[in-house]
Amino acid sequence: MTTTSPSGDGNARPIRVGISSCLLGNEVRFDGGHKRDRYLTDTLGQFFEWVSVCPEVEMGLSTPRETLRLIGDPAAPRLVFGKTRGDQTEGMQTWSKARLEQLATMDLCGYILKSDSPSCGMERVRVYGESGMPSKTGVGIYARALMDRFPLLPVEEEGRLHDLPLRENFVERVFCYRRWRDLVAGGLTRGKLVAFHTAHKLLLMAHSPKHYTDMGRLVAAAKAHTPRELESRYGELFMAALKVKATAKKHVNVLQHILGYFKRELDAKDKAELLSVIGDYHKNLVPLVVPLTLLKHHLGRIPVPYIQDQVYLYPHPKELMLRNHV
Secondary structure, three states: OEEEOOOOOOOEEEOEEEEEHHHHOOOOOOOOOOOOOHHHHHHHHHOOEEEEEOHHHHOOOOOOOOOEEEEOOOOOOEEEEOOOOOEOHHHHHHHHHHHHHHHOOOOEEEEEEOOOOOOOOOOOEEEEOOOOOEEEEEOOHHHHHHHHHOOOOOEEEOOHHHOHHHHHHHHHHHHHHHHHHHHHHOOOOHHHHHHHHHHHHHHHHHHOHHHHHHHHHHHHOHHHOOHHHHHHHHHHHHHHHHHOOOOHHHHHHHHHHHHHOOHHHOOHHHHHHHHHHHHHHHOOOOOOHHHHHHHHHHHHHOOOHHHHOOHHHOOOOHHHOOOOOO
16 A cells, blocks of 8 residues: 655655564464454555564564563563563563664554563553562563654554544554655655645644644744754654544534635535534534535535645545544
8 A cells, every 4th residue: 555645746655564463363472373353454454564573483482482471660571481480681672672773764654563462562561570460560572662762653552453443543643654754755844844734734633732733833933943853843743643532522623613614605504404413423423424524525516725635534545434433
């Protein structure tokens, strides 16, 4: 799957997403099995180019193998074998550093980790204390290194992706990160940044009005910053904003904002229908796709270029049906 830069330079590149190898069906787990996730392989796999990684196998451990666990301080745990207590911490850290430098050359746009894994778990991984009782307070050794090395990269666990709002948020961030990376790869200028920000305004409003305001101020003062400064600061704010959960209340605000651009051209019946559908969405009676489809219909009859160019209307492929849930 490729995507085209919103800057209009025609630069198309694959959407590469890192993934724990077992989730693709590869038999790399400690027991020689796998944890294939068919939503990832059969659905998201149509749009993403997977970059498969298994930290434990790639660092040299056998399959099958003794189970690993985290022990000690949750903030800096040790990675050891469950029975023999052989310490694999330094080996995993050394391998992770080298592997992540390889991944840095692969233009990743996201990463999906295996939940609960002492190497790959993103959060709530079991850490065993002196009493032998575990607390779900840890982060996998490789996962921590990954997130430290690529702080802006969208990262999720496969288990959390079964939550539909979290799934939508992750996929949306992946596509947004791709667009941002394409913009930077094409040579960031103040003019290109203004166009990029303008196209993403409504999407940002649906996630975080605070970040949206801060980003607007940054773009307005673009001449006071070097392109490198703009790239760093805007990129941080952009990805932080998108990580904030979009809510029905914020979506309603955006939908009403869109309606305001052409409501004078609508007759009373069409306006009342739109307001009714937006109200139904606010009450969780219909999914977001319903008022959006009606708005797009009217935009087709009453063109408003500023709105029609908004990424908010098409943030990810419609085939994924991510806005079809209540």
